[in-house]
Amino acid sequence: MSEQKKVTRREFVRDFAVITGGAAVGAGLSKEALAEVQVVKEIAKCGMVVHDPDLCRGCKICEVACSAYHDGACSSYLSRIHVAANDLDLVFSGLVCSQCDSPSCYFACPKKDQALCIDKETGARYINQDECGGCGKCAAACPLPEAPIWFKTVKGKEVAFKCDLCRGRAAGPICVELCPRKALRFEERRG
C-alpha cells in the first residue's frame, strides 16, 4: 500500500466546495480558489467503471478489450484498466479511473481542456494524446493511493493515458460489456 497522499489546501478547498455545493463561497477564499469553485460547478458529473474484486477471477478480458479498442493492440500494459491477478493469494484488485466529481488531474493539467479534457456528452475526464506533453502533473495530483493514469511513448513523444469511458463508443464501456463475470459495472453519478 502506498502512502496516503497529503491533501493540499487547494484540493481541500475544492472538495469542500463541491460537498457543500458552493456554501463555502465567501469563507475567505482567494480569488483563484473562488474561480476554481465556479469551474467545478460547471463540470458535468460523470459515471465511472466500478470493479468488484469478489466477482473478478482475473481473466484480463477487460484489459485486452480496452487496449484493442483504444490502441489496436492487445496489451495489459496499454489498458486503461488494470487487474492485478494475484492468484497465489486469490486477490484480484482492479484499478481504473474514478472520474472524480472534482477531477484533480484536470485542474493540475497545464493544458486543461486541450490535453486533459471533459467530454461534453458523457462527462468523461479524458486525455487528448495530441496535446498531452506527458508532464505527469495529472498523475501526481490524483488523490487515489495509486493513480490510474499511465504513460507510454507515441510517435517518440511521452503521453499519459487513462480511462475515457470509451468515448464515442455507442454501447458504452467495452470492459463492462465483455467482462464474463459481471465484475465490472458502470455506475451513473449524474446530477
Next chain:
Amino acid sequence: MANMNGWAGKILRVDLTNGRVRTEDTARYVPKYIGGKGIATRIAWEELKPGVKAYDPENPLMFMTGPFAGTLAPTSGRGIVCAVSPRAYPLEWFTYSGTGGLWAPELKYAGFDGVVIKGNSEKPVYLWIHDGKAEIRDAEKLWGLGAFSTQTRIKAEQGDQTQVLCIGPAGENRVVYATIQHRLSNASGNAGFGAVMGAKKLKAIAIRGTGGVKVADPDEFISACTEVADLIKAGPTWAVIGTPPGPDTVSCTHACPVQCCTMMRKDDPTKLEVGSGTRNMMKHCVDPMYSWGWERTEYPTKYIKEQYTGDIFTRPTKAFGEEIGSELQVIGEGLGMSGWNYVNNYCWISACVDNGITELNGHKLEPDNPEFWRDLLYKIAYRKGIGDILADSLVRACERLDLPDILKKHAHWQEPMWGFASHRLGRAAESQPSPIWIYTMCHWITDSRDPLQSHHQSSWAEYWFPPHHGAGSPDTEFSKVKATFARAFGTGEVIEPGFGHIKEKTRAAAYLGNRANLKDSLLVCDWCFPRLLSGFMSKEELKAARDYYGDLDAETKMFVPLTGLNMSTADLVKAGERVRNLDRALHVRNYNRNREMDSTAEWIFEYPEKSDGSKLDSAMFNKIVDNFYEARGWDKKTGWPTRAKLEALDLGDVADELASIGRLA
C-alpha cells in the same frame, strides 16, 4: 517490435552452456507453421538430432506461444512446451505439453513468440526476460525452493506483474513426471519437462513485458472474439446443461470467458458461492485428483478375470475429500509434480496390496491412508527410498523391482503406451464408449503421448454417451447428434457406436488430429475448441435447436482480422495437417517410428471398453490402422508418410530427407 500483426515477431534463443542469448525472426516460420507446436516441431525437425536424450544439453526446451496469445481471442492464455521427454517410454522422445495461465501473453508483450533453450548450465540459474531482452541470472538462492515460494521470491525481486514459470524439488531431482509450475495451479504436467529444466539447472523463467499484440483490424477482431465468446459461453460442451456448477475457480487462462464448471452459470455468476474450493481446483483438468478420486466407474472384474487373478481394477481411486485432497494437491504442486501420478500410483500400489505385496523395499504400502501419500510425495520428489524408484514412472520402476509378472502387467495398464497415463482409453481410467475410443485409439497409436492435448475435442462427441464423466443430457436427441456430425463430416454415421463406417470414422479422426495440431499452434483451449458443438444456456434453447452444430470457422474468424492474412479455414486446417505430418516425419527419422511400433498398442484394445464392453480383435485393429493411414496419406505397410502427402503439404524438403535415409514411402 517487429512489424507483425498477431505475432510478436521474434523468437528468443538461449544457450545455457555458454550463456549466449540471441533472437531470430518469427517470420521464418509463419504463417506456414502458425505458431506454438508448429514452430517448435519445425525447429526440432531442423535441429534435433536422432539419439538426443531428455537430459542432454542438445535437447531444445521450447516455450511457445501462438498468434492468439495475449489477445482478446477467448482462452488466449494457452502456451505449449515441447522437448524430448524423460517420461516417454521405451524411448525418450520429442513430445509436447500445454499450459494455461498468463505467461504466454506476458512473453508476447515482452516481444517474443517463443523461447528455445539449449545447453545445460553448471550452476542454478533463472532466465529473466523483459521487453526484448533476456538475461541469465544466478538462482543459487532459489534452488531447493518449492514452486510457490520460487514465484513469490522472483516477484519480490522483479515486480508483482512478473509472470513466472518454475520447477520445484521434483524437477530439480528429475522426477520423470515433474511439472513446470505457473501461478497457483497452472502446469505443464505429464511430459515431465520440469525434469528437463532440472537437468538444465534452470530453476525458473521470469517474464515481464510492456508491449502489445498488434491487431490488423481491431473492430472486426473485437466483434469476432465477442461472437466466439458467446459461442463457447456454455462451457466446454453444451451437453452438461443441468450439472451443478463446480467450485468457483480462478480463470485458468488469460481471456477465458468460460471458466469451465463455474461459468456454466453465466446467466448469473453472482449467484456463485465465491471463494469455495478454489485451492483444490484451478480447473477441471488441472485436477482435483486426490479430492475426487478417479474414476467413478470401476473396471468390471468380469472383463479381466480370465487374465488375472487377484483383485485388480476393481476400485476407483480413493477420494480423500476436499480438505485432505486439497492439501495433497497443494503439496504436489509445491513440489512440482503432476496430480496424475496419484491416478497411476494409487491403482498400482493398491494392486500390489491386493496381490499380497504389502511393502516395497521396506516401505509399507497403505494407499488408502492420506499419511502414506503425504510421505510418499516427498519421497518421490526428493528421490528417497522407494520414492527414487517410483520417480521413474511405473513401467521403469517394474524393471528395477523384483515383482510378480501380474504387477508388471498392471504397470503397463497404467502406462499403456509411450509411458503416459492410461488416459482416454476406456479401459484403465475413464470410460470411453465406442465409437469415441476408436477416435482416441487412432491418436494413441500414432502420436507421441496420450490424447490429453487433443482428446477434449472428442468431447465434441463423448458427452453424448452417459455415463462418461457422469454427464450426458437426457434432453439430447440422437437424430440431432447425427445431423450435427453430418454437417461436419458429410455423414452422421461417424458417431454411430460400433465398428461400422470405419473409413468415415478414421477420416474424421484424422481431421480431428489436424484440428488438434492447429489448436496447439494458435493456441486455444482444448476444452473449448474447435467448436463443433454450439452452446445452449437452457433446455428450451436446446430443445428448439435443429441440430447442435457450433462453428468450425470460429478460429478463422478471429485469425483473419488479427493477422490481416486472408486464410480460410481449409488453409488453417491444412497447416494443422502440415504440423501433424512434420511431427510424424520427425518421429520416423529420429525414433524409427513405423507401423510395427504403432501396433505395440494393440493388446489394450482387445480388452473390452469398461462401460459398453466393445473391443476389437486383431483383424479389426488392422482394419482401423489401414484406414487411418489411408486417411492420413501414410503408407499402409510401413506407416511412413508418402512423398505425395508431404509435397501436397509443402514439405518437399522433409520428403527428401526421409528419402535419403530410406524412410519415405
